[in-house]
Amino acid sequence: MNQFPRWAWVPFWLGIAFLAIPLAAMFVRVPWSALPELLASDRAQDALRLSLLTCLMTTAIVLLLGVPLALVLARSRRPWVRALRTLVTVPMVLPPVVAGLALLTAFGRRGLIGAHLSAWGIDIGFTTIAVVIAQTFVALPYLVIALEGALRSAGSRYERVAANLGASPSRVFWRVTVPIAAPAIASGTALAFARALGEFGATLTFAGSLQGTTRTLPLEIYLLRESDSDLALALSVVLIAVAVVIVAISTKLSSGTGERVVAHG
Amino acid sequence: MASFLSVTASMASRDAQFTLDVSRGEVVAVVGPNGAGKSTLLGLIAGSLRATGGRVEMLGAALSSESTHVPPHKRTVSYVEQRPLLFPHLNVAENVEFGPRSRGARRGVARERARAELAATGLADLAERKPSALSGGQAQRVSIARALAIDPDLLLLDEPFAALDISVTPAVRSLLRERLERANQTALIVTHDLLDVVALADTVALVEGGRIVAHGPVDELCAAPPTHFMAEFVGLNLMHGQAVETDVVDLGGGLRLSGIGEVSAGSPARATFPPNAVSLHRHEVGGSPRNALPVVVRDLESQGAVVSVALEVETGGAGVGVGAGVGLGSGGAGVGAGAGVGLGSGGSGTAGLSAGAQRLRAHVTPAAIAELNLLPGDRVVASIKASQVALYPVHQKS
Amino acid sequence: MTAIRFRSRFHSVALSAFVTAAVAASITGCQTQAGPPGDSPNTANTTNTIGTNPDAQTPSADGATIFAAASLSKVFPLIESNVNYSFDGSSGLVDQLAGGAPADVFASADKANMDKAVAAGVIEGDPVMFATNHLVLVTPADNPAYITGFDSSLDGTRLVTCAPDVPCGAATARISESTGLTLAPVSQESSVTDVLGKVTSGEADAGIVYATDASGAGKKVLTFEIPGATDDPNTYWIAQVKDAPHPEAGAAFIAAITGPGSAQLQQFGFGPAK
Numbered sequence: 001m002n003q004f005p006r007w008a009w010v011p012f013w014l015g016i017a018f019l020a021i022p023l024a025a026m027f028v029r030v031p032w033s034a035l036p037e038l039l040a041s042d043r044a045q046d047a048l049r050l051s052l053l054t055c056l057m058t059t060a061i062v063l064l065l066g067v068p069l070a071l072v073l074a075r076s077r078r079p080w081v082r083a084l085r086t087l088v089t090v091p092m093v094l095p096p097v098v099a100g101l102a103l104l105t106a107f108g109r110r111g112l113i114g115a116h117l118s119a120w121g122i123d124i125g126f127t128t129i130a131v132v133i134a135q136t137f138v139a140l141p142y143l144v145i146a147l148e149g150a151l152r153s154a155g156s157r158y159e160r161v162a163a164n165l166g167a168s169p170s171r172v173f174w175r176v177t178v179p180i181a182a183p184a185i186a187s188g189t190a191l192a193f194a195r196a197l198g199e200f201g202a203t204l205t206f207a208g209s210l211q212g213t214t215r216t217l218p219l220e221i222y223l224l225r226e227s228d229s230d231l232a233l234a235l236s237v238v239l240i241a242v243a244v245v246i247v248a249i250s251t252k253l254s255s256g257t258g259e260r261v262v263a264h265g
Numbered sequence: 266m267a268s269f270l271s272v273t274a275s276m277a278s279r280d281a282q283f284t285l286d287v288s289r290g291e292v293v294a295v296v297g298p299n300g301a302g303k304s305t306l307l308g309l310i311a312g313s314l315r316a317t318g319g320r321v322e323m324l325g326a327a328l329s330s331e332s333t334h335v336p337p338h339k340r341t342v343s344y345v346e347q348r349p350l351l352f353p354h355l356n357v358a359e360n361v362e363f364g365p366r367s368r369g370a371r372r373g374v375a376r377e378r379a380r381a382e383l384a385a386t387g388l389a390d391l392a393e394r395k396p397s398a399l400s401g402g403q404a405q406r407v408s409i410a411r412a413l414a415i416d417p418d419l420l421l422l423d424e425p426f427a428a429l430d431i432s433v434t435p436a437v438r439s440l441l442r443e444r445l446e447r448a449n450q451t452a453l454i455v456t457h458d459l460l461d462v463v464a465l466a467d468t469v470a471l472v473e474g475g476r477i478v479a480h481g482p483v484d485e486l487c488a489a490p491p492t493h494f495m496a497e498f499v500g501l502n503l504m505h506g507q508a509v510e511t512d513v514v515d516l517g518g519g520l521r522l523s524g525i526g527e528v529s530a531g532s533p534a535r536a537t538f539p540p541n542a543v544s545l546h547r548h549e550v551g552g553s554p555r556n557a558l559p560v561v562v563r564d565l566e567s568q569g570a571v572v573s574v575a576l577e578v579e580t581g582g583a584g585v586g587v588g589a590g591v592g593l594g595s596g597g598a599g600v601g602a603g604a605g606v607g608l609g610s611g612g613s614g615t616a617g618l619s620a621g622a623q624r625l626r627a628h629v630t631p632a633a634i635a636e637l638n639l640l641p642g643d644r645v646v647a648s649i650k651a652s653q654v655a656l657y658p659v660h661q662k663s
Numbered sequence: 664m665t666a667i668r669f670r671s672r673f674h675s676v677a678l679s680a681f682v683t684a685a686v687a688a689s690i691t692g693c694q695t696q697a698g699p700p701g702d703s704p705n706t707a708n709t710t711n712t713i714g715t716n717p718d719a720q721t722p723s724a725d726g727a728t729i730f731a732a733a734s735l736s737k738v739f740p741l742i743e744s745n746v747n748y749s750f751d752g753s754s755g756l757v758d759q760l761a762g763g764a765p766a767d768v769f770a771s772a773d774k775a776n777m778d779k780a781v782a783a784g785v786i787e788g789d790p791v792m793f794a795t796n797h798l799v800l801v802t803p804a805d806n807p808a809y810i811t812g813f814d815s816s817l818d819g820t821r822l823v824t825c826a827p828d829v830p831c832g833a834a835t836a837r838i839s840e841s842t843g844l845t846l847a848p849v850s851q852e853s854s855v856t857d858v859l860g861k862v863t864s865g866e867a868d869a870g871i872v873y874a875t876d877a878s879g880a881g882k883k884v885l886t887f888e889i890p891g892a893t894d895d896p897n898t899y900w901i902a903q904v905k906d907a908p909h910p911e912a913g914a915a916f917i918a919a920i921t922g923p924g925s926a927q928l929q930q931f932g933f934g935p936a937k
Binding site for chain 1: 752754755758821823826827828829848849850851852853857860861864865866867
C-alpha cells in the first residue's frame with residue numbers, strides 16, 4: 001500500500017546516513033564531561049550572549065519590515081512590485097562573502113551610505129549594529145518568501161469579507177491578515193532566526209570579529225578550531241541544539257492549521 | 266420618487282453597463298447566465314470594484330462617481346458570499362462581533378449585538394464554537410448573522426446557498442427570509458435557483474451580456490419571461506414572432522403558433538409553453554388541432570423520469586429568425602407585485618437575440634425516445650398543444 | 664605549457680646534486696632510495712635528457728600533491744608549476760592530513776602547526792625551515808588616522824589584528840608584550856587576509872599583517888616596520904608527508920623550495936631561513 005516503490009528505501013537510507021553521520025561523528029568527539037566547564041568560559045558565554053542578542057534584534061527587525069513587505073509583494077498588482085520580488089530573493093542565493101562585500105560597499109566607511117554616516121560621526125563597522133545589519137540582510141528574505149507564498153495561496157477573501165464588514169485596511173491587517181497568517185509568520189520567523197544564528201561570512205567580512213562585540217557563535221567556533229577544538233566542538237553542539245529546536249518549532253507551526261486562540265477586541 | 270439605491274455604472278474592462286433602481290425594503294433576485302456580470306454588479310455596489318463610468322448612489326449620496334469612490338469598509342453594505350468565509354481564528358460570537366467592533370461599537374455593545382443576532386438566527390448555543398467545528402449550514406447561518414449584525418442599509422448575497430448541502434438549504438433559506446422580512450431589509454441576491462426567487466425576492470433583475478435587460482416583479486417576469494435564459498430559468502419554452510391574429514403568432518418562414526392570449530395583429534409577440542406540452546413525431550400528424558413545427562434534434566439529456574430534448578426550429582431556409590430591432594427585454598413595467606411600487610424598466614433597449622433558429626425543449630418519456638429511435642441531428646416534427654401556449658405582446662420601448 | 668614544464672624540470676635537474684646531498688638524504692631519509700625509479704609517474708629517468716650525469720636518478724617534482732599555507736599561494740606556483748596545490752590555513756591542513764588526506768608535502772606557515780603535524784604522526788623525517796616572515800603595520804594608502812608607526816599614534820584608531828588563536832595573532836601579542844605597547848584592536852580576525860582586507864577597504868585605520876601580505880597589497884597600503892619584529896619572525900617549515908603517494912616528487916619539490924626557490928620567496932617579502 002506504500003505510495004512509493006520499494007527501492008526508494010535505498011536512497012532514503014543513504015541520504016539519511018549522509019546527513020546524520022557527520023553530526024553523529026561530531027557528537028562522538030564532543031568532550032561531554034567537560035562541556036559545562038567549557039561552556040562556562042568567558043569566550044563561550046560572550047559568544048552565546050552576543051549571538052542570542054543579535055539574533056533577537058535581527059528577528060524583531062525582520063518581523064517589522066518583513067510582514068508588511070511580504071503583504072505588499074503578495075497583494076500588489078503593480079508590475080514593478082512583481083519585479084522587486086526577484087530582488088528580495090537575491091540575498092538568499094548570494095554567497096555570504098559577497099553579501100558581506102555588498103554591505104561593505106553600502107554601509108562601510110567608504111561605502112555609498114556609510115561615507116555620509118561617517119561624516120556625521122556614525123561608524124557602523126566593527127559594532128554590534130553591523131552584525132545585526134549583516135544578519136538582517138541575509139535573514140529577511142527567508143521570512144518574506146515564506147510568508148509571501150502563504151499569503152498568496154491563502155488569497156485575500158478574508159480581507160475582502162472584513163472590509164465589507166466595515167474594517168479599515170489597518171484593522172484588517174491586524175485583526176485578520178496577521179492572525180490568519182500567524183503560522184506562516186511563525187515558521188518564517190523561525191527560519192529567519194536560524195539563518196541569522198548561522199550567519200558567518202557576511203558578518204566576518206562586514207562587521208569584524210571582537211569578543212563580546214561582533215564575534216558571534218559561528219565566528220567564535222571558526223576561530224577556536226585553531227586553538228581550542230574542544231570548545232569549538234562544545235559550541236557547535238550548542239549551535240546545533242538551538243537550530244534543532246528552531247527547526248522543530250518551525251515544522252510544528254507550519255503544519256499547524258491555525259487553530260490557535262487569538263485574543264480579539 | 267427617489268430610489269433607495271440607484272446604479273448607472275459601467276465597467277469598461279468587463280463590458281458591463283448597469284442601470285438599476287432599487288426601492289427601500291425591496292429584495293431583488295439577480296439572475297442571469299454565468300459570466301453575464303452578476304458578480305460585477307455586486308462588486309460595484311459593495312465597492313470592491315471601481316466603476317469606470319457613471320454613478321452608484323445610495324440614500325441620495327454618491328458611493329461611486331467620476332470623482333469619488335467610497336471604499337468598501339465605509340459603505341453600509343454587507344456582503345454574504347457563496348462560501349461562509351468565517352474568520353478561522355475567531356469563534357462564532359467573535360465573528361459576529363467583528364462588524365460592529367469594526368464600525369466603532371464598544372466591546373460590550375458589540376457583544377450584546379452579536380448575542381441578539383445569534384439568538385435571532387438560532388445559533389446561541391454555538392457562540393463559543395470555532396468555525397472549523399460547524400457544519401456548512403451552520404457556518405452560512407453565522408455568515409448571514411455576521412452580515413446583519415452591522416445593520417446594513419443594503420445586504421448583498423452572492424449565491425448564498427450554492428455551496429450548501431441540499432438538505433440544509435430550505436432551513437437556511439427560510440431563516441434568511443424571516444430575517445429579511447423582520448428588518449425590512451433591502452437586499453440583492455444572486456441566485457441560480459428559481460426557489461430563491463419565489464421564496465425571497467420581490468423583483469427580478471435579469472442580467473445578460475453585462476446589461477440589466479429586465480427588472481420587474483417576480484410574478485410578471487416568471488410568467489412572461491423576456492429572454493430565453495429567463496424562460497429556461499423558469500422552465501418554459503419561449504418563442505418570438507409577429508402576431509397575425511389575436512391568438513396566432515407567425516414565427517417566420519410561414520410557421521405559425523396558435524395559443525391563448527390577446528395579442529394585436531401586426532405587433533411583435535412572444536409565446537411560452539412548458540416542455541411537457543411538446544410531443545415529438547417522425548411525421549406530421551394529420552388533422553390535429555395541434556401546432557406542428559419541423560425541428561432538428563440537437564441534444565438529449567436524461568432528467569430523472571423524463572428525457573429533455575433540445576430542439577431547433579427549421580424555418581425552411583427563409584432565414585427569418587427574430588428581427589434584431591424588436592425591443593425584446595424592456596421588461597414589463599407595471600404593477601409591482603410585492604413592494605407595490607412602480608419599477609423602472611432596466612433594459613437598455615435592444616437585447617436582440619442573435620439571429621438564427623429558434624430553440625425549444627421537449628420533455629418526453631424514455632420509452633418515446635426508444636420508439637422514435639431519436640438521435641441528435643434527426644429531423645422530426647414537434648407538436649404543441651395550443652391550449653398550453655400562452656401568447657404575450659412585447660412592450661416596445663417608447 | 665611546454666615552457667613551464669621545461670623550466671620546472673630545469674630547476675630539478677640543475678640542482679640535482681644539491682638535492683641528493685643536502686636535502687633528500689636528511690629530510691626524506693631512505694624514501695628517495697627505497698622506491699624503484701619507475702614508481703613515480705613522471706620519473707626523471709625517462710624524460711630527462713639534460714644533466715651532467717645521466718645515470719643519476721634526478722627526481723622531478725611533477726605530479727606531487729602539496730598542502731601549503733595560504734600565504735604561499737602566490738609564490739609557490741612560480742617556483743613549481745607542475746604539481747597539485749592545496750592552499751589553506753595551516754591548522755586546517757593539519758586537520759586534513761590527520762584525517763588521512765593524501766599529500767606528499769606539507770608546508771606550514773608556523774612552527775606550531777608543523778609540530779602539531781609531527782605529533783599527529785603524519786610527517787616523515789624532520790621538517791626544515793625554508794623562510795621567515797615578520798609582522799609590519801599597514802594603513803590605507805591615504806593613512807586617514809595619521810598614524811606615524813607602531814607607537815602611541817595607534818591609540819583611539821580603528822586597529823585590526825589577528826586573533827591570538829591564530830599564529831599571526833599570537834605573534835602580534837608577543838610584539839605588544841615585548842614593546843610594551845598595549846593594543847586595543849576593534850576586531851581580531853581569524854586570518855591575516857581578513858586583516859588586510861579591512862585595511863585595503865578603508866574600514867580599518869591600521870592593521871598588523873606579515874611583510875609578505877603588505878608586499879602583496881602593493882600601493883594600496885602604507886607599510887611601517889615594527890621595532891624588533893624581525894627578531895621574532897614567523898618561521899615557515901616544510902616536510903614530507905608519511906605514506907606519501909609520490910615520495911620522490913615530494914622530495915624534489917622540497918629541494919626546489921629550499922634551493923632556488925628562496926630567491927623568489929624573498930621577492931614576495933619573505934625573509935631568509937635562519
